[in-house]
Amino acid sequence: MKKKGIGKIALLLALTDVDVEKLQHFYESKNYVIFKGQAGSMDAKKIVAAIETAASREDIIRENYHEEHALYHAIIEALSGYCRGQVMLGEVLRTAGLTFTIVRGNLLEDDISSGNWIAVVLYGQIGSPRRGFEHEAVGMGIQPI
Amino acid sequence: MKKKGIGKIALLLALTDVDVEKLQHFYESKNYVIFKGQAGSMDAKKIVAAIETAASREDIIRENYHEEHALYHAIIEALSGYCRGQVMLGEVLRTAGLTFTIVRGNLLEDDISSGNWIAVVLYGQIGSPRRGFEHEAVGMGIQPI
Amino acid sequence: MKKKGIGKIALLLALTDVDVEKLQHFYESKNYVIFKGQAGSMDAKKIVAAIETAASREDIIRENYHEEHALYHAIIEALSGYCRGQVMLGEVLRTAGLTFTIVRGNLLEDDISSGNWIAVVLYGQIGSPRRGFEHEAVGMGIQPI
Amino acid sequence: MKKKGIGKIALLLALTDVDVEKLQHFYESKNYVIFKGQAGSMDAKKIVAAIETAASREDIIRENYHEEHALYHAIIEALSGYCRGQVMLGEVLRTAGLTFTIVRGNLLEDDISSGNWIAVVLYGQIGSPRRGFEHEAVGMGIQPI
């Protein structure tokens, strides 16, 4: 079996509803720091804030600008993929409800030489602010940290 | 267990290395039409062409403009997420090597009323045209068909 | 005389000040469903909402996500053309006052085989929120429905 | 009847198949300089070049950078509207076949105080490089000159 990348780990955790804790513990034993949370808003900055707050509270990043910058860029890249182009939600009358995962550790599983990276994945629904008028979206950003 | 969306089906198939056929048959039994392939290029149009060709050859879409338009927009949205913004590869000296999945069927598993949709997922590596100087990326586009 | 496309019908209706009803009836007799309205705002989402509301009220689209999705994407493409790039109005201190047309029917006049499509055209003024400091803009989005 | 803007003049000329010369002469008598041509390519720069060449050859702009800059920006804005976002054709496996109009004169018909402007309109087809797999698009750029 091939070594997984940090992105696949973050994606699988975001997509999985069963055995999340088991998967999380497995990768934590390989020195990944992991958080899975939820956010929903018509306001992109609230989603950014929810992820930044979680990352600080869970000690995934240290309180310095170097690491905050890496996290911020990973979030914006993930949002850009989620929105498929322009990062806009309420401004164009749409809303997002999503699960996010933050994973910090080696770019490649079991490969210390691949260095320390951070991955942010967003997976959820995007659409009109009206129940059932929405479909799935995904976005991922990966940055060295 | 919650009903899966067509996007999650396409994502899980793109991410899985084991039991792909089993997963594929399971969703085919629920009336999804599925294809998983590979593409790699510095040239985004070759990736578009590879996915369009596969979709035609595997009869995932009918040979009319209505359906080709839906597929094309799903591909471009997926590429836009994969590139996180501007759809550019070689133009900015980067390359992509990826697995793609095309899934056609109900927006929600076991829910005929959710209508007929097409999902395209891209998952793979993006980076400098130099071995090991690349990280993972993901993109997904979903369109009614 | 060449067959007109659905886009040209929507454009001519948006541009015409005289004989609008005559033109509208002519195309309605060819099974097009047509609406012409006005919207103005510094807030792009209000323009989206005005067009979506008109389309529902006038029964141009059915109340399902499949059709709402086609309409929404046609509106966003039209706005993207109108704004020439990023969909932003008040965020960059500009405002829009416009006429919109929604047309549903065959992609090509008198050609049933061309399938059922929806076109949204925006034509009006864009500029500084100050009388006379504005020029014309146009945008069109076309989607299969 | 309301005064027409330079954009509406350029749009109507691009859309009209009948009485083009009559319409053109009418606006030339109001001191507009007008050209209508055709361009088609998978290569956006060939469309830019076709319009720039026509504008020079027809003496719509003078051979200085001030005027060339205004024309260039009007073309790029028109292309951006035509492509609805990123200016890309062949790069994402699509092609354009279009009619363009260039109109130079007052921003508002019969209103010298509105100053001298240039409008570029593109109207035509965009789509897959395969006959019939294409729909209409429109784009317009307006700049002071």
Place this chain on the structure above:
Amino acid sequence: MKKKGIGKIALLLALTDVDVEKLQHFYESKNYVIFKGQAGSMDAKKIVAAIETAASREDIIRENYHEEHALYHAIIEALSGYCRGQVMLGEVLRTAGLTFTIVRGNLLEDDISSGNWIAVVLYGQIGSPRRGFEHEAVGMGIQPI
């Protein structure tokens, strides 16, 4: 020593903390009209407004749409460079504090034949709304006037 362009004049004035007046007087003696100011906001439209207001108040542009349009496009291009892509600040939870310069005059120093242009430069900090979590950014827009 090579002739400076209007852009370099605007950039040097924005970057300089010492001898600003001396530099300003030197270029004013060469018929440049110059203003240097400050703006800071999470709201891009407030930065646009601050620069437009300064340009009017300091008589850098005349009160007509022709000139206001040139200024507006120079500002938006400068903001687009400052934001490196999408013009967004608070919408993605970041803020800007910057020095701006507006310079009007010949495109090239001492070269009347190069025509009359306007340059807008933004130089300052961009980042998280949290002291010290920010880095420098620059943007410049140049338009014929």
Place this chain on the structure above:
Amino acid sequence: MKKKGIGKIALLLALTDVDVEKLQHFYESKNYVIFKGQAGSMDAKKIVAAIETAASREDIIRENYHEEHALYHAIIEALSGYCRGQVMLGEVLRTAGLTFTIVRGNLLEDDISSGNWIAVVLYGQIGSPRRGFEHEAVGMGIQPI
């Protein structure tokens, strides 16, 4: 006198024609690693390659993906500012001739706690591939390294 940021150092070096070596030695004595070069092309990827090659040859970055990724993103951000939006040159019939600077060191002069960053500045001309039909542009990207 205020501490300079790494961006201002890179900008001043890019803008200065006189005393470049003196300025460079001054900042090298403060532990900055600095390179100033030239690049010109209608092809954005050649500009990317020129900067990446210079950075490797001059040992500004180490040969690992972590550092190459930081440099690459700084280059793309600088190009995005230079192009004011979409990173495109020849694709839209324009060309760039520019001076670039790469500076590596503390985010703030004489402040080790501000960490290690890399700044890339592009300053030069952008325009039509025709002598004299071009104006200045600037772009800067800054990344933690």
